[in-house]
Amino acid sequence: MVRRRVAFGVVVAVLGLAFVAAGEAAAQATGTITGVVTTTAAARPPVRITTDTAACGRQLPNESVVVNAGGQLANAVVTLTGVRARGEAPELTIANDGCRFVPRVQVARPGQVVRTVSRDTVLHTTTAVDAAGRQIFNIALPVPGLTIARPLGDPGIVRVVCQMHPWMLGWLMVTSDVSAVSDAEGRFRLPDVPPGTYTLRVWHETLGESTASVTVRAGQTATVAVAVNERR
Numbered sequence: 138m139v140r141r142r143v144a145f146g147v148v149v150a151v152l153g154l155a156f157v158a159a160g161e162a163a164a165q166a167t168g169t170i171t172g173v174v175t176t177t178a179a180a181r182p183p184v185r186i187t188t189d190t191a192a193c194g195r196q197l198p199n200e201s202v203v204v205n206a207g208g209q210l211a212n213a214v215v216t217l218t219g220v221r222a223r224g225e226a227p228e229l230t231i232a233n234d235g236c237r238f239v240p241r242v243q244v245a246r247p248g249q250v251v252r253t254v255s256r257d258t259v260l261h262t263t264t265a266v267d268a269a270g271r272q273i274f275n276i277a278l279p280v281p282g283l284t285i286a287r288p289l290g291d292p293g294i295v296r297v298v299c300q301m302h303p304w305m306l307g308w309l310m311v312t313s314d315v316s317a318v319s320d321a322e323g324r325f326r327l328p329d330v331p332p333g334t335y336t337l338r339v340w341h342e343t344l345g346e347s348t349a350s351v352t353v354r355a356g357q358t359a360t361v362a363v364a365v366n367e368r369r
């Protein structure tokens with residue numbers, strides 16, 4: 138009887154190890170895509186400010202194209218069309234900060250709640266508009282520190298505007314797909330991608346769209362360079 142119990146225990150332990158091994162194999166069965174978005178487009182001249190200059194200053198950086206000296210493009214949205222993002226989406230905040238929306242460009246999941254806050258002493262609105270021109274929400278932020286949360290809707294590109302300051306502009310790419318925004322050096326990283334060959338789609342607010350093909354192998358990092366140039 139004792140021997141039988143011991144044997145049973147050993148079988149359970151072996152089965153347990155097999156499950157752990159299978160779990161690890163599943164976790165490792167994905168790869169990562171990293172890359173850089175580049176452009177031949179030049180940075181734009183600063184925006185001249187004529188209202189609320191006490192709070193906003195007389196000029197602000199023009200973020201419609203944010204490119205460094207090496208031609209590396211920030212604020213481009215990289216999406217792996219048809220590959221669903223895994224895990225929880227990171228929390229999302231749009232700050233009215235220095236009379237700009239910070240961050241300028243973000244990715245979001247359908248229905249995700251976005252928080253918006255003001256860090257300025259002037260009245261701002263955070264007004265989200267979908268591609269068809271319909272308002273998703275319109276929030277007035279009269280005082281610094283006030284935070285308000287609202288849900289986003291269906292997939293698509295959402296424009297964020299301030300009704301007080303026409304130069305203020307932000308973007309949300311609402312998608313269930315694996316996606317990321319390029320950083321100040323144009324870099325992006327897409328983890329947890331199942332092996333396969335994909336079309337990587339890159340969207341930029343003024344330069345338009347571009348695609349690149351990339352092949353992902355389990356446990357490996359695929360590197361891809363993609364250019365988004367001005368339409369002629």
Ligand SMILES: [Cu+2]
Binds near residue numbers: 236
């Ligand atoms: Cu504003």
